[in-house]
Amino acid sequence: DNPHIILVLLETSATTVWSVCVTRLIAMISSPLVIFEQDKQYYTTHVKTVVDESILLTLDSRTTYQKMLGFGGAFTDAVGIVLQSLPKSLQNTIIEGYYGPNGLQYTIGRVPIASTDFSTHEYSYADTPGDFSLSNFSLTIEDWEYKIPYIIQAQKLSQNSTKFFASPWSAPAWMKTNGHMKGGGRLRGKEGGEYYQTWASYFVRFFEEYHKNGVDFWGVTVQNEPTSGLNPEYGWQTMYFSASMERDFIKDLLGPALKSSPYTKDIHLMINDDQRYTLPEWADTVLDDPEAAKYIAGVAVHWYEDEEVPAVVLTTTHDRHPDYFILATEACNGFMPWQGEPILGDWERAETYVDDIIEDVANWVVGWVDWNICLDMQGGPNWVRNFVDAPIIVNAEKQEYYKQPMCYALGHFSKFVRPDSHRILSKFDSTSHSGVKQIAFTTPDDRRVVVLINTNSVS
Structure with missing residues (x-):
């Protein structure tokens, strides 16, 4: 079974270095998507979740890369x-x-x-x-x-x-x-x-x-x-x-x-x-x-x-x-x-x-x-x-x-990830988080956006 979980985190403060504890989702799709409620901090699918371990993800908006x-x-x-x-x-x-x-x-x-x-x-x-x-x-x-x-x-x-x-x-x-x-x-x-x-x-x-x-x-x-x-x-x-x-x-x-x-x-x-x-x-x-x-x-x-x-x-x-x-x-x-x-x-x-x-x-x-x-x-x-x-x-x-x-x-x-957003430095606390991938951005209105995917499977 494949969970195929995609998650977007939105953060609106002006903090340049931001660490967030992301729960690893070992989950099963259980119902249709709730889509595009952009005013909410967490934007994801309806899922059943269990906590496996925690992942520390650090964003540093002082280090920027390409403009989107x-x-x-x-x-x-x-x-x-x-x-x-x-x-x-x-x-x-x-x-x-x-x-x-x-x-x-x-x-x-x-x-x-x-x-x-x-x-x-x-x-x-x-x-x-x-x-x-x-x-x-x-x-x-x-x-x-x-x-x-x-x-x-x-x-x-x-x-x-x-x-x-x-x-x-x-x-x-x-x-x-x-x-x-x-x-x-x-x-x-x-x-x-x-x-x-x-x-x-x-x-x-x-x-x-x-x-x-x-x-x-x-x-x-x-x-x-x-x-x-x-x-x-x-x-x-x-x-x-x-x-x-x-x-x-x-x-x-x-x-x-x-x-x-x-x-x-x-x-x-x-x-x-x-x-x-x-x-x-x-x-x-x-x-x-x-x-x-x-x-x-x-x-x-x-x-x-x-x-x-x-x-x-x-x-x-x-x-x-x-x-x-x-x-x-x-x-x-x-x-x-x-x-x-x-x-x-x-x-x-x-x-x-x-x-x-x-x-x-x-x-x-x-x-x-x-x-x-x-x-x-x-x-x-x-x-x-x-x-x-x-x-x-x-x-x-x-x-x-x-x-x-x-x-x-x-x-x-x-x-x-709107036009003119910039990719920023983002990294996990270790390299052991197999199957969990992420990318992070700052937007023109000074939001931090993180897109994560968990590709792990559970029976």
């Missing part, structure tokens, strides 16, 4: 399709539950540039072969129906405080060496040539068109998981960049193109957007070139290899490049074939989220962005059947949705 950006999720085509399978009132409830003042209070949103595997088909915004001038560039029905309305709603609910960033999966098929958006390949022609020039212009056109539809962006990544483009049999949209290719594309074309538009001149450009194993070398290659680095704000990283690659690579990346933030930009459960896609009510999946967030943030990550904010009962729709789990699962047949433990786990961070 926030938490959020992605607005894919699948999200919009699933939302529209519900009555409007439930659609509103889901978006309010994520971005509203009484919900998780997300402050980040990720938006794909054109199609992904979580679309119903491949499409780009410039599917006319040879259209180097992008004269036929156009957003699609997916943008107008499945993305933009919900993005605007989230922005309004957050009082325009949400930071949206975009990510491309692939250039149009005619621009790639393999002739398809799906599968490995790179941009055609020589680096810096007309295909690369058109691809840089494509970014700017995307942001200009979204601006016309009421959406402006805080950031953009150069390419989603660029190393997957090495695999010619890759199962969905992708495109290859090496670190040196990304560096040269940024400094010669993409950086200047973004600076040339009034809608993107201040955009936060992020490199990598791939797994931990690419770091710190990817960051070294790009950021050690001052002509590329001047256009870049941060390093994006995904979670899919986190169990294999230690988090110290994040700290190494920060130590070598302290002027650039590190943002975790994609995560989901159920992504391996044997993991079972959505598993309703699974607390272990909530635990993996909390564990990863604590580990990332302890190694200089400034925020953590989930993948799809909601999916259907199968974990889609997904045109290549790459079904996964999500914090909210929608049952269109019954016209209802289910908040997963992952949803509540994310709220323990997003609801309390």
Whole structure:
């Protein structure tokens, strides 16, 4: 049996060094969550508890680390399709539950540039072969129906405080060496040539068109998981960049193109957007070139290899490049074939989220962005059947949705660790507290926030 206990402690005094005796909870989940009573000092689940031993946790707000950006999720085509399978009132409830003042209070949103595997088909915004001038560039029905309305709603609910960033999966098929958006390949022609020039212009056109539809962006990544483009049999949209290719594309074309538009001149450009194993070398290659680095704000990283690659690579990346933030930009459960896609009510999946967030943030990550904010009962729709789990699962047949433990786990961070909070020094009195992990912050209103998780089991 796994307790999966997550606890938030709030302390409001101005004391710089604070010690608290935290009872180790060896507990069983006994009833639904009591969620988001923020005025209370202790914020946790309904549990049965027994005292095993005491843990002394000391916080020292005199020692501060990174400033936090926030938490959020992605607005894919699948999200919009699933939302529209519900009555409007439930659609509103889901978006309010994520971005509203009484919900998780997300402050980040990720938006794909054109199609992904979580679309119903491949499409780009410039599917006319040879259209180097992008004269036929156009957003699609997916943008107008499945993305933009919900993005605007989230922005309004957050009082325009949400930071949206975009990510491309692939250039149009005619621009790639393999002739398809799906599968490995790179941009055609020589680096810096007309295909690369058109691809840089494509970014700017995307942001200009979204601006016309009421959406402006805080950031953009150069390419989603660029190393997957090495695999010619890759199962969905992708495109290859090496670190040196990304560096040269940024400094010669993409950086200047973004600076040339009034809608993107201040955009936060992020490199990598791939797994931990690419770091710190990817960051070294790009950021050690001052002509590329001047256009870049941060390093994006995904979670899919986190169990294999230690988090110290994040700290190494920060130590070598302290002027650039590190943002975790994609995560989901159920992504391996044997993991079972959505598993309703699974607390272990909530635990993996909390564990990863604590580990990332302890190694200089400034925020953590989930993948799809909601999916259907199968974990889609997904045109290549790459079904996964999500914090909210929608049952269109019954016209209802289910908040997963992952949803509540994310709220323990997003609801309390507000933007511009700072991680602070926090440590237990000994190293013997196996299975109990914590991370601590000071908030802009001078609160101390501690998020703890007990992963111990009891029979």
